[in-house]
Amino acid sequence: MAIKVEHELHERRRGRNLGVGLLLIGFIAIIFGLTVVKVLQLGDTAEFERFDHVARPQIVPQEEADQ
Amino acid sequence: MSDISLQETTYEAGMGDYFALLKPRVMSLVVFTALVGLLVAPFPVHPFIGFVSILCIAVGAGASGALNMWWDADIDARMKRTAGRPIPSGRVEPGEALAIGLGLSGFSIVLLALATNFLAAFLLAFTIFFYAVVYSMWLKRSTPQNIVIGGAAGAFPPMIGWAVATGAVSIESTLMFALIFMWTPPHFWALALFVKSDYGNAGVPMLTETHGRDTTRRHVLIYTLLLVPVSLGLGFTSIGGPVYLAVASVMNLWFLKGAYDIWRRDDAACEADKHKVEIAVFKVSLYYLFLHFGALLLEAILRQYGISGW
Numbered sequence: 072m073a074i075k076v077e078h079e080l081h082e083r084r085r086g087r088n089l090g091v092g093l094l095l096i097g098f099i100a101i102i103f104g105l106t107v108v109k110v111l112q113l114g115d116t117a118e119f120e121r122f123d124h125v126a127r128p129q130i131v132p133q134e135e136a137d138q
Numbered sequence: 139m140s141d142i143s144l145q146e147t148t149y150e151a152g153m154g155d156y157f158a159l160l161k162p163r164v165m166s167l168v169v170f171t172a173l174v175g176l177l178v179a180p181f182p183v184h185p186f187i188g189f190v191s192i193l194c195i196a197v198g199a200g201a202s203g204a205l206n207m208w209w210d211a212d213i214d215a216r217m218k219r220t221a222g223r224p225i226p227s228g229r230v231e232p233g234e235a236l237a238i239g240l241g242l243s244g245f246s247i248v249l250l251a252l253a254t255n256f257l258a259a260f261l262l263a264f265t266i267f268f269y270a271v272v273y274s275m276w277l278k279r280s281t282p283q284n285i286v287i288g289g290a291a292g293a294f295p296p297m298i299g300w301a302v303a304t305g306a307v308s309i310e311s312t313l314m315f316a317l318i319f320m321w322t323p324p325h326f327w328a329l330a331l332f333v334k335s336d337y338g339n340a341g342v343p344m345l346t347e348t349h350g351r352d353t354t355r356r357h358v359l360i361y362t363l364l365l366v367p368v369s370l371g372l373g374f375t376s377i378g379g380p381v382y383l384a385v386a387s388v389m390n391l392w393f394l395k396g397a398y399d400i401w402r403r404d405d406a407a408c409e410a411d412k413h414k415v416e417i418a419v420f421k422v423s424l425y426y427l428f429l430h431f432g433a434l435l436l437e438a439i440l441r442q443y444g445i446s447g448w
Contacts, residue, residue: 083150090153101190105253108186 155229159207159238160200167427168199168295174431175299175314178377178438183303190253191302195295198246198262202291204239205270208232210278216340239270250302258301265294282345286361289322290315296431313372317430320365324358324397325423331355331400332413332420351408355401358419362397366390369430377434379446385433389426396422 172195176188183191207214207225215226224230243266251259273288293315300311330346331354337344345354369390373383396419403415440446 080150083152086152087150090156101193101249104186105190108184112184 149229151224151230151234155224156234156238158224159204159230159235160197160242161203161206162200164203164292165196165199167292169196170428171314171318171431172196172295172299174435175296175311176303177299178310178434179300179303180376181303187253188302191250191258191299194246194250194253195262195298197242198250198266199269199295201239201242201246202266202269204235204242205266206274208235208239209270209274211235213279213340213342217336219335254302255305257305257307258298261294261298261301265291265298268294279342282343282348284343285326285345286323289319289326292322293318310372310375310377313368313375314434316368317365317372318427320361320368321423321427323361324365324393325420325427327354327358327361328396328400328416328420328423331358331408332416351405355403359397359401362394366394372430372434374448376448377437379437379440379448381440381446382430382433382437385429389422389429392422393419393426 169192173192176183176191207223210220211223211225211232214220214223220226225232225235243263247259247263247266250262269288269291273284273291277284277288296314296318297307297311300314301307304311327345330344331351335344335346338347345357369386370383372378373386396415399415400419408416437446
Protein backbone atom coordinates (compact mmCIF):
# COMPACT_ATOMS: atom_id res chain seq x y z
CA MET A 72 0.00 0.00 0.00
CA ALA A 73 1.25 3.40 -0.91
CA ILE A 74 2.03 6.16 1.50
CA LYS A 75 -0.62 8.86 1.20
CA VAL A 76 1.04 11.99 -0.09
CA GLU A 77 -1.87 14.32 0.39
CA HIS A 78 -3.38 14.61 3.80
CA GLU A 79 -6.09 16.89 5.13
CA LEU A 80 -3.36 18.53 7.19
CA HIS A 81 -1.66 19.70 4.02
CA GLU A 82 -4.87 21.24 2.85
CA ARG A 83 -5.20 23.23 6.07
CA ARG A 84 -1.60 24.34 5.95
CA ARG A 85 -1.92 25.50 2.37
CA GLY A 86 -3.59 28.74 3.41
CA ARG A 87 -0.86 29.44 5.93
CA ASN A 88 1.93 28.70 3.48
CA LEU A 89 0.30 30.90 0.89
CA GLY A 90 -0.05 33.71 3.47
CA VAL A 91 3.62 33.50 4.49
CA GLY A 92 4.63 33.46 0.82
CA LEU A 93 2.59 36.56 0.05
CA LEU A 94 3.99 38.35 3.10
CA LEU A 95 7.53 37.59 1.96
CA ILE A 96 6.79 38.84 -1.56
CA GLY A 97 5.27 41.99 -0.04
CA PHE A 98 8.35 42.48 2.13
CA ILE A 99 10.66 42.18 -0.89
CA ALA A 100 8.51 44.64 -2.82
CA ILE A 101 8.67 47.17 0.05
CA ILE A 102 12.45 46.94 0.42
CA PHE A 103 12.91 47.16 -3.37
CA GLY A 104 10.54 50.11 -3.64
CA LEU A 105 12.18 51.94 -0.75
CA THR A 106 15.60 51.39 -2.30
CA VAL A 107 14.47 52.82 -5.64
CA VAL A 108 12.81 55.85 -4.01
CA LYS A 109 15.75 56.56 -1.69
CA VAL A 110 18.30 56.30 -4.50
CA LEU A 111 16.24 58.58 -6.77
CA GLN A 112 16.00 61.12 -3.96
CA LEU A 113 19.79 61.34 -3.82
CA GLY A 114 19.73 63.65 -6.82
CA ASP A 115 22.83 63.91 -8.98
CA THR A 116 24.94 60.88 -8.10
CA ALA A 117 28.08 62.52 -9.48
CA GLU A 118 27.82 64.96 -6.56
CA PHE A 119 28.45 62.37 -3.90
CA GLU A 120 30.74 60.30 -6.11
CA ARG A 121 33.25 63.14 -5.75
CA PHE A 122 33.51 62.49 -2.04
CA ASP A 123 34.87 58.97 -2.20
CA HIS A 124 38.49 60.24 -2.38
CA VAL A 125 39.34 58.25 -5.48
CA ALA A 126 40.42 59.82 -8.77
CA ARG A 127 37.55 59.47 -11.26
CA PRO A 128 38.61 60.84 -14.65
CA GLN A 129 35.10 60.33 -16.02
CA ILE A 130 33.65 62.96 -13.65
CA VAL A 131 36.37 65.58 -14.12
CA PRO A 132 35.00 68.39 -16.33
CA GLN A 133 36.47 68.32 -19.82
CA GLU A 134 38.22 71.75 -19.68
CA GLU A 135 40.10 70.74 -16.49
CA ALA A 136 41.21 67.49 -18.12
CA ASP A 137 42.54 69.38 -21.17
CA GLN A 138 44.83 71.61 -19.12
CA MET B 139 3.03 -1.63 8.51
CA SER B 140 1.60 -0.32 5.33
CA ASP B 141 0.12 3.09 5.93
CA ILE B 142 1.18 6.35 7.49
CA SER B 143 -1.42 8.74 8.76
CA LEU B 144 -1.31 11.74 11.02
CA GLN B 145 -3.67 12.03 13.93
CA GLU B 146 -5.45 15.30 14.38
CA THR B 147 -4.74 16.31 17.94
CA THR B 148 -4.70 20.08 18.02
CA TYR B 149 -6.14 22.91 15.93
CA GLU B 150 -3.69 24.51 13.58
CA ALA B 151 -3.94 28.25 13.40
CA GLY B 152 -4.57 29.81 10.00
CA MET B 153 -3.52 33.23 8.73
CA GLY B 154 -6.87 34.67 9.84
CA ASP B 155 -6.18 33.67 13.46
CA TYR B 156 -2.83 35.41 13.43
CA PHE B 157 -4.36 38.45 11.76
CA ALA B 158 -7.02 38.63 14.50
CA LEU B 159 -4.17 39.03 17.02
CA LEU B 160 -3.43 42.42 15.45
CA LYS B 161 -6.86 43.85 16.35
CA PRO B 162 -7.77 45.00 12.80
CA ARG B 163 -10.61 47.27 13.94
CA VAL B 164 -8.32 49.28 16.18
CA MET B 165 -5.83 49.41 13.32
CA SER B 166 -8.34 51.16 11.04
CA LEU B 167 -8.58 54.16 13.42
CA VAL B 168 -4.79 54.22 13.74
CA VAL B 169 -4.33 54.22 9.95
CA PHE B 170 -6.85 57.02 9.45
CA THR B 171 -5.48 59.37 12.12
CA ALA B 172 -1.83 58.67 11.21
CA LEU B 173 -2.61 59.34 7.55
CA VAL B 174 -4.23 62.68 8.40
CA GLY B 175 -1.23 63.60 10.60
CA LEU B 176 1.06 62.85 7.68
CA LEU B 177 -0.99 64.62 5.00
CA VAL B 178 -1.69 67.85 6.89
CA ALA B 179 2.01 68.39 7.65
CA PRO B 180 3.60 71.28 5.74
CA PHE B 181 6.24 69.12 4.00
CA PRO B 182 5.22 66.70 1.25
CA VAL B 183 6.25 63.05 1.61
CA HIS B 184 6.98 60.76 -1.33
CA PRO B 185 3.83 58.62 -1.80
CA PHE B 186 5.71 55.34 -1.47
CA ILE B 187 7.51 56.44 1.69
CA GLY B 188 4.17 57.66 3.01
CA PHE B 189 2.60 54.28 2.27
CA VAL B 190 5.44 52.39 3.98
CA SER B 191 5.24 54.72 7.00
CA ILE B 192 1.50 54.18 7.44
CA LEU B 193 2.05 50.43 7.03
CA CYS B 194 4.74 50.51 9.75
CA ILE B 195 2.48 52.46 12.10
CA ALA B 196 -0.39 50.02 11.45
CA VAL B 197 1.84 46.97 11.95
CA GLY B 198 3.31 48.52 15.12
CA ALA B 199 -0.21 49.10 16.45
CA GLY B 200 -1.10 45.51 15.53
CA ALA B 201 2.01 44.24 17.31
CA SER B 202 1.01 46.04 20.49
CA GLY B 203 -2.44 44.44 20.12
CA ALA B 204 -0.83 40.99 19.94
CA LEU B 205 1.27 41.73 23.05
CA ASN B 206 -1.87 42.92 24.82
CA MET B 207 -3.69 39.67 23.91
CA TRP B 208 -0.71 37.63 25.13
CA TRP B 209 -0.66 39.42 28.49
CA ASP B 210 -4.45 39.59 28.96
CA ALA B 211 -5.30 36.03 27.87
CA ASP B 212 -6.46 35.19 31.42
CA ILE B 213 -8.82 38.20 31.55
CA ASP B 214 -10.06 37.63 27.99
CA ALA B 215 -11.02 34.03 28.82
CA ARG B 216 -13.31 35.23 31.62
CA MET B 217 -15.24 37.80 29.58
CA LYS B 218 -17.91 36.96 27.03
CA ARG B 219 -16.89 39.72 24.59
CA THR B 220 -13.29 38.52 24.43
CA ALA B 221 -13.56 34.77 25.08
CA GLY B 222 -13.55 34.12 21.32
CA ARG B 223 -10.17 35.80 20.78
CA PRO B 224 -7.43 33.59 19.31
CA ILE B 225 -5.59 32.76 22.56
CA PRO B 226 -8.48 32.09 25.00
CA SER B 227 -10.28 30.03 22.35
CA GLY B 228 -7.15 27.90 21.91
CA ARG B 229 -6.52 28.73 18.25
CA VAL B 230 -3.16 30.41 18.87
CA GLU B 231 -0.57 29.51 21.52
CA PRO B 232 0.36 32.34 23.93
CA GLY B 233 4.02 31.96 22.98
CA GLU B 234 3.15 32.46 19.32
CA ALA B 235 1.32 35.70 20.12
CA LEU B 236 4.31 36.94 22.12
CA ALA B 237 6.70 36.06 19.29
CA ILE B 238 4.49 37.77 16.69
CA GLY B 239 4.08 40.83 18.91
CA LEU B 240 7.80 41.23 19.57
CA GLY B 241 8.80 40.34 16.00
CA LEU B 242 6.40 42.78 14.36
CA SER B 243 7.30 45.52 16.87
CA GLY B 244 10.98 45.24 15.97
CA PHE B 245 10.21 45.01 12.26
CA SER B 246 7.95 48.06 12.18
CA ILE B 247 10.22 50.26 14.31
CA VAL B 248 13.40 49.44 12.36
CA LEU B 249 11.71 49.83 8.98
CA LEU B 250 10.15 53.17 9.98
CA ALA B 251 13.55 54.42 11.18
CA LEU B 252 15.17 53.40 7.89
CA ALA B 253 12.37 54.73 5.70
CA THR B 254 11.82 58.06 7.51
CA ASN B 255 13.56 59.33 10.64
CA PHE B 256 14.50 58.29 14.17
CA LEU B 257 11.96 60.54 15.90
CA ALA B 258 9.05 58.84 14.14
CA ALA B 259 10.52 55.41 14.97
CA PHE B 260 11.07 56.42 18.59
CA LEU B 261 7.46 57.64 18.90
CA LEU B 262 6.21 54.34 17.43
CA ALA B 263 8.40 52.36 19.87
CA PHE B 264 7.09 54.47 22.75
CA THR B 265 3.48 53.92 21.63
CA ILE B 266 3.95 50.13 21.59
CA PHE B 267 5.67 50.28 24.99
CA PHE B 268 2.92 52.48 26.38
CA TYR B 269 0.09 50.21 25.22
CA ALA B 270 1.72 46.88 26.03
CA VAL B 271 3.51 47.76 29.28
CA VAL B 272 2.03 50.93 30.81
CA TYR B 273 -1.60 50.22 29.88
CA SER B 274 -1.90 46.42 29.62
CA MET B 275 0.55 45.30 32.29
CA TRP B 276 0.26 48.11 34.77
CA LEU B 277 -2.80 50.38 34.62
CA LYS B 278 -5.54 48.11 33.29
CA ARG B 279 -5.76 45.94 36.39
CA SER B 280 -4.91 48.58 38.96
CA THR B 281 -7.00 51.73 38.44
CA PRO B 282 -10.42 52.70 37.09
CA GLN B 283 -8.67 55.62 35.35
CA ASN B 284 -6.92 53.01 33.16
CA ILE B 285 -8.76 54.15 30.06
CA VAL B 286 -7.78 57.80 30.59
CA ILE B 287 -4.01 57.30 30.70
CA GLY B 288 -4.06 54.26 28.41
CA GLY B 289 -5.86 56.38 25.83
CA ALA B 290 -2.52 58.06 25.14
CA ALA B 291 -1.46 54.97 23.19
CA GLY B 292 -4.31 55.51 20.74
CA ALA B 293 -3.52 59.23 20.52
CA PHE B 294 0.05 58.92 19.25
CA PRO B 295 -0.56 57.88 15.58
CA PRO B 296 -1.25 61.40 14.16
CA MET B 297 1.83 62.62 16.03
CA ILE B 298 3.88 59.85 14.40
CA GLY B 299 2.42 60.71 10.97
CA TRP B 300 3.41 64.36 11.51
CA ALA B 301 6.91 63.31 12.64
CA VAL B 302 7.29 61.20 9.48
CA ALA B 303 6.77 64.31 7.34
CA THR B 304 8.48 66.98 9.46
CA GLY B 305 10.94 65.07 11.67
CA ALA B 306 9.68 67.10 14.62
CA VAL B 307 7.01 67.45 17.29
CA SER B 308 5.02 70.69 17.14
CA ILE B 309 2.03 72.44 18.67
CA GLU B 310 -0.13 71.05 15.82
CA SER B 311 0.84 67.43 16.41
CA THR B 312 0.61 67.86 20.18
CA LEU B 313 -2.96 69.17 19.85
CA MET B 314 -3.92 66.30 17.51
CA PHE B 315 -2.59 63.97 20.20
CA ALA B 316 -4.52 65.86 22.89
CA LEU B 317 -7.72 65.71 20.85
CA ILE B 318 -7.76 61.88 20.77
CA PHE B 319 -6.44 61.69 24.34
CA MET B 320 -9.28 63.82 25.74
CA TRP B 321 -11.87 62.22 23.47
CA THR B 322 -11.17 58.64 24.59
CA PRO B 323 -12.63 58.81 28.15
CA PRO B 324 -16.10 60.21 27.29
CA HIS B 325 -16.25 57.95 24.21
CA PHE B 326 -15.40 54.84 26.19
CA TRP B 327 -17.48 55.62 29.27
CA ALA B 328 -20.55 56.36 27.12
CA LEU B 329 -20.08 52.80 25.81
CA ALA B 330 -19.52 51.40 29.31
CA LEU B 331 -22.82 52.90 30.44
CA PHE B 332 -24.92 50.83 28.03
CA VAL B 333 -22.91 47.66 27.45
CA LYS B 334 -23.39 44.97 30.05
CA SER B 335 -19.78 44.19 30.79
CA ASP B 336 -18.23 41.48 32.91
CA TYR B 337 -15.06 43.38 33.72
CA GLY B 338 -15.87 42.89 37.40
CA ASN B 339 -15.75 39.09 37.04
CA ALA B 340 -12.39 39.39 35.31
CA GLY B 341 -10.97 41.61 38.05
CA VAL B 342 -10.56 44.68 35.85
CA PRO B 343 -11.55 47.93 37.61
CA MET B 344 -13.99 49.90 35.48
CA LEU B 345 -15.34 53.25 36.60
CA THR B 346 -18.97 52.10 36.21
CA GLU B 347 -18.32 49.25 38.66
CA THR B 348 -15.84 50.78 41.11
CA HIS B 349 -17.43 54.21 41.51
CA GLY B 350 -20.90 53.66 40.15
CA ARG B 351 -22.80 54.88 37.14
CA ASP B 352 -23.55 58.37 38.51
CA THR B 353 -19.85 59.09 38.90
CA THR B 354 -19.27 57.79 35.38
CA ARG B 355 -21.96 60.14 34.02
CA ARG B 356 -20.26 63.07 35.78
CA HIS B 357 -16.91 62.02 34.35
CA VAL B 358 -18.35 61.92 30.81
CA LEU B 359 -19.50 65.54 31.19
CA ILE B 360 -16.24 66.77 32.78
CA TYR B 361 -14.02 65.17 30.14
CA THR B 362 -16.24 66.44 27.32
CA LEU B 363 -15.92 69.97 28.75
CA LEU B 364 -12.14 69.56 28.84
CA LEU B 365 -12.17 68.28 25.27
CA VAL B 366 -13.80 71.44 23.84
CA PRO B 367 -10.83 73.87 24.23
CA VAL B 368 -8.45 71.29 22.72
CA SER B 369 -10.70 70.79 19.71
CA LEU B 370 -11.21 74.53 19.13
CA GLY B 371 -7.57 75.37 19.88
CA LEU B 372 -6.44 73.08 17.06
CA GLY B 373 -8.50 75.24 14.70
CA PHE B 374 -6.28 78.26 15.35
CA THR B 375 -3.02 76.52 14.47
CA SER B 376 -1.46 76.38 11.01
CA ILE B 377 -3.41 73.22 10.09
CA GLY B 378 -6.79 74.66 11.13
CA GLY B 379 -9.03 77.07 9.32
CA PRO B 380 -12.61 78.29 9.02
CA VAL B 381 -13.92 74.97 7.67
CA TYR B 382 -12.36 73.03 10.53
CA LEU B 383 -13.62 75.54 13.10
CA ALA B 384 -17.15 75.36 11.71
CA VAL B 385 -17.16 71.53 11.84
CA ALA B 386 -15.53 71.52 15.29
CA SER B 387 -18.06 74.02 16.69
CA VAL B 388 -21.04 72.01 15.52
CA MET B 389 -19.58 68.70 16.72
CA ASN B 390 -18.62 70.15 20.11
CA LEU B 391 -22.12 71.51 20.66
CA TRP B 392 -23.60 68.15 19.68
CA PHE B 393 -21.25 66.14 21.88
CA LEU B 394 -21.65 68.57 24.82
CA LYS B 395 -25.42 68.40 24.61
CA GLY B 396 -25.21 64.59 24.66
CA ALA B 397 -22.83 64.59 27.64
CA TYR B 398 -25.15 67.01 29.47
CA ASP B 399 -28.15 64.76 28.73
CA ILE B 400 -26.26 61.75 30.07
CA TRP B 401 -25.29 63.66 33.22
CA ARG B 402 -28.94 64.59 33.92
CA ARG B 403 -30.16 61.00 33.74
CA ASP B 404 -30.34 58.28 36.34
CA ASP B 405 -30.46 54.49 36.14
CA ALA B 406 -34.27 54.39 36.08
CA ALA B 407 -34.40 56.67 33.02
CA CYS B 408 -31.71 54.57 31.32
CA GLU B 409 -33.59 51.34 31.91
CA ALA B 410 -36.85 52.92 30.78
CA ASP B 411 -35.62 53.83 27.29
CA LYS B 412 -32.98 51.08 27.04
CA HIS B 413 -29.99 53.47 27.13
CA LYS B 414 -31.21 55.38 24.10
CA VAL B 415 -29.29 58.56 25.01
CA GLU B 416 -26.04 56.75 25.86
CA ILE B 417 -26.11 54.81 22.59
CA ALA B 418 -26.78 58.04 20.66
CA VAL B 419 -23.90 59.85 22.40
CA PHE B 420 -21.55 56.97 21.69
CA LYS B 421 -22.40 57.25 17.99
CA VAL B 422 -21.92 61.03 18.10
CA SER B 423 -18.48 60.47 19.65
CA LEU B 424 -17.51 58.32 16.66
CA TYR B 425 -18.64 61.00 14.21
CA TYR B 426 -16.90 63.60 16.38
CA LEU B 427 -13.44 62.15 15.90
CA PHE B 428 -13.94 61.13 12.29
CA LEU B 429 -15.24 64.56 11.26
CA HIS B 430 -12.52 66.44 13.16
CA PHE B 431 -9.76 64.60 11.33
CA GLY B 432 -11.76 64.68 8.10
CA ALA B 433 -12.03 68.48 8.43
CA LEU B 434 -8.26 68.77 9.00
CA LEU B 435 -7.71 66.79 5.80
CA LEU B 436 -10.18 69.00 3.93
CA GLU B 437 -8.36 72.12 5.17
CA ALA B 438 -5.07 70.70 3.85
CA ILE B 439 -6.63 70.07 0.43
CA LEU B 440 -8.25 73.51 0.31
CA ARG B 441 -4.97 75.16 1.35
CA GLN B 442 -3.33 73.63 -1.71
CA TYR B 443 -5.75 75.63 -3.84
CA GLY B 444 -5.31 78.71 -1.68
CA ILE B 445 -8.94 78.65 -0.60
CA SER B 446 -9.09 78.01 3.14
CA GLY B 447 -6.63 78.17 6.05
CA TRP B 448 -5.45 81.22 7.94
